[in-house]
């Protein structure tokens with residue numbers, strides 16, 4: 576998907592909501608466990624109930640990998656369902672990969688060619704040759720971890736042994752990579768106070784912002800400092816939407832939660 580198509584969808588829906596599909600067998604409603612593929616049955620119901628309020632979906636790959644081959648089948652069915660029934664939606668494989676060049680090419684093939692996601696999250700710490708293979712794919716996007724939402728982000732990412740914080744180095748250096756216009760960045764909603772400065776370094780890039788909802792990040796604070804002229808934000812909520820109810824009404828309640836977030840986002844557009 577082109578960035579322009581994403582921006583158009585955001586403007587049409589007046590939403591920059593990304594629904595996280597962190598689908599956990601221990602948290603899905605009991606009645607779904609009798610289904611042939613409970614993870615997919617859950618995801619399909621969530622997508623059906625939330626898609627009019629969202630512009631993006633982000634399955635976190637760990638939740639599928641944890642189930643071996645059956646989990647990969649559920650993931651494949653989910654991305655195929657999204658691509659077939661809602662091709663306008665932006666899809667993110669939250670895989671946080673990163674390795675030497677030839678291996679990175681294999682990861683890129685897996686998520687862009689085989690599974691046909693629009694984007695994949697990548698850990699940038701192995702440097703240029705570990706990222707550029709992902710950037711060879713036209714109209715696919717590579718989302719680099721910059722300043723993550725978790726407390727451990729302060730262990731390394733805000734460290735500045737040589738005078739520049741690591742997350743700033745990631746933003747500045749990656750902008751010199753081949754096809755850097757296909758880069759986006761992860762910035763946690765719990766780090767909203769950093770967004771003003773981040774926007775001076777990457778004024779035009781899209782930011783994927785997890786951490787609203789279960790992790791306590793504020794949507795208002797993120798919007799205040801993170802929006803740019805092309806909107807430039809995808810705000811993710813996973814548990815806050817998909818597990819808002821554990822009863823038979825889970826999809827309806829998830830739809831209501833997504834609608835609430837969309838309403839708050841629309842005020843900023």
Ligand SMILES: O=c1ccn([C@@H]2O[C@H](COP(=O)(O)O)[C@@H](O)[C@H]2O)c(=O)[nH]1
Nearest residue numbers: 597635723724763785789790812813814
């Ligand atoms: O910095 C990061 C990077 C990725 N994530 C992922 O986003 C979702 C957040 O889920 P919630 O349930 O809304 O907290 C999850 O898949 C994380 O692995 C992140 O939280 N922070």
